[in-house]
Amino acid sequence: MNNSNPKRFGRRGFLASGLGIAGGLSLSAPAARAGALRLLGGRRRAGERTLVVIQMNGGNDGLSTLVPYGDDEYHRLRKATRIATGDLHKIDDHVGLHPSMSKLARRYDGGELGIIQGVGYPGPTLSHFKAREIWHTADLRGRAAGNGWLGKLCGDVWPDEALPELSVHIGPDVPYSLHSSTHAPVVFNTPDSYRWLGERGAETALNEGGEKGKGSVLERLRNVMSDAQDSSGRILNAIRKYETDVEYTNHKTSQSLLTAAALIHSGLGSRVISVTTGGFDTHAYQKGDHGDALKALDDGVDSFLRDVGRCEAGKDTLVLAFSEFGRRAKENGSGGTDHGKAGIMFVAGTPVEGGLYGKYPSLIDLDNRDLRFNVDFRNAYATAVQWMGGDVEPVLGKDYAPVSYLS
Template sequence: MNKTLHTRRGFLRTSLLGGAVAWTVPIFLERTFFTLDAMASQEPMGKDSPILVVLQLAGGNDGLNTLVPFTDDAYFRARPGIAIREPLKINDAIGLNPKLTGLRGLYDDGNLAIIQGVGYPNPNRSHFRSTEIWQTASDADKTDSHGWLGRYFDSCCQGEDPAVGVSIGSQTPQAFAAAEPKGISFTQPEQFRFASEKASDPAAAEEFFRSVNETAGESNEGGSIGMLQGHSQGGGDTMDFLRRTALDAQMSSDKVLAITRKSKAPVSYPSSNLASSLNLVARLIGGGMPTRVYYVSQGGYDTHSNQTGSHDRLMAELDSSLAAFVADLKAQGNFQRVVLMTFSEFGRRVAENGSGGTDHGAAAPLFVAGGAIKPGLYGKAPSLIDVHDGDLIHNTDFRSVYASVLQNWLKVPVEPILHRAFPTIGFV
């Protein structure tokens, strides 16, 4: 923990405050940020580094009405009320939900890969447990408190800016949880700073605020200083966590604000939460944030009843938001640098229930979009006859998708992150 605080403080001094404040830097800190500079020069995060955008479809997206097996009798038998008869054909056996016209266009342009039948052994039907499994990339019978992206930050992004991971939302996703946590989250960039202008002496308040939030952390490090014991008693690990978050927020807020203030989207986005999130991500990418992983989400997929209307709306929102995002990145010239992948904690039961909806299920397809991906249909569609307890059986482990992205897109070794090797898929 102390190491993290050193790291953060080093960055704060070099990157943000510079000469603005007269610092007396202890020798051990000095050393820390020299090391940092050296590390940073080894791993430059320039204009060309690859970017990953993870899009969570929260609630359990109905895979069978997203990628529709429209020539399979078993599909129509199981879903007399909610089956989709005329999807957007991909081939003679499957087609996309009719609302996914933008994704269909991406597919035709060679910018979309569809991975079919993704899941994991012994699937869990709890939203929360299954989301945790996807976020931590653990086996279904094990728990892991750290996220797969957190372990990526831990193993590959030591000493980098905390904004290496950005989550749009007020919560930090469990996927970012790490031994040395990184990543910032926010929804509205204009709120993402300390507002001192209302104080009677704004400059003094601002400086005072920074110093208080800084030294509050300083006091707890260097075990050699005896009197600090008392204060850590007052807060312990939780206090460390708060201090680190305060530092990360300070470090990143100026940059985020500067970028979002000046950049305007060249394309118009539809009005939805997802579209606003993706719009923000596009502006941050265009503005040159050193971020490698962005995390956005769209909720509402838990369609237990009367699902046709609501699922259509979700698909339409997903499609129009993604289409605008892709157009934006293309206009910026950044589409080649970005890979976006979707995931949902599970698909839904093959058969519809008595309420015109579907209950929690298992395997489902996911999408990967990007300017540099290898397009096409990957994996094998699950059988609707040979099912397990009414659920589709997965053919592709979701960690194969992660492994492919880590190894072939982010170019990092997989095993330290996923704990073991998984076969990669050729979409990237």
């Protein structure tokens, strides 16, 4: 691809082109004005940083990701799923990264990747669904606690921001973490289908409501429609215009991260971007499947970091990858592993101080066959909350001390 003329919009540059886009898609004048005002509103805050959260769906096996090859117990617990020591990207004389993670291993050597070991929370659940709720709300009560933690982060840092794409989820199932009664996220699968596909010019008739019943369902639906129309033109345009010489694989994780990179480069004002990557629920035939899932992450994150590294906004991007739980210490009888407890988190990007954080959980002192956590994930969240300019307590419910993984 061609990168001879990199598109770098300052806010002002974007503003002009943003109106151009709106015109091109025949959005009505009021809608375009609303968009412009929103952008102006978004400029007030200094230090505009972007948080990219990657959800590794299914429960990632920490023991096969950051392999404790130096621990004899590992070789006893794992037979079919054991990773040969010689294939690992060794980090020290105790642990090494999975062979599929060659690119992130290089980034680790370059000091841009942090690995938090033994991450979990008290009273862990083994249900995907309940565990995700807990990670999404940063609260053991799950949804009963209200909005998601990223939704609360948006409300805390940008209380008056009305830009629909302030928070964005790229993919089919929007995580509850983005749930917010005031700052609902923009959600789409692929930018190319994130638009109304009917007769061109007719979309203005979809929503330009005058009378809206106050607080009615219809009013809220109209707001979603106006957010959708407002953002879809900008997003499509940002992605279409985006040019990069960084190569991404065709895997959907990579493609979602390419979209994320395009959003960041375009300066639209998206501050929280969420992406999911799957394949971690490895109950059987783990070896091949888990390697593929990690490779998708490795490829995607590496391309993404290289790509965003090309611009200032990109350098102000923090990537945080988590999974709802780790897996059982001992493998099962089908060449896989079952749901477990403590796992690992990755943090990456220019702001990160590379290295290992937390302690590797003991493989002998287990919590009913599972690894014990020593870092509460909310302490790891707290670092990101503060870095984004938020206050920990209102976002996470308690004043968790941050883990110092930033430089």
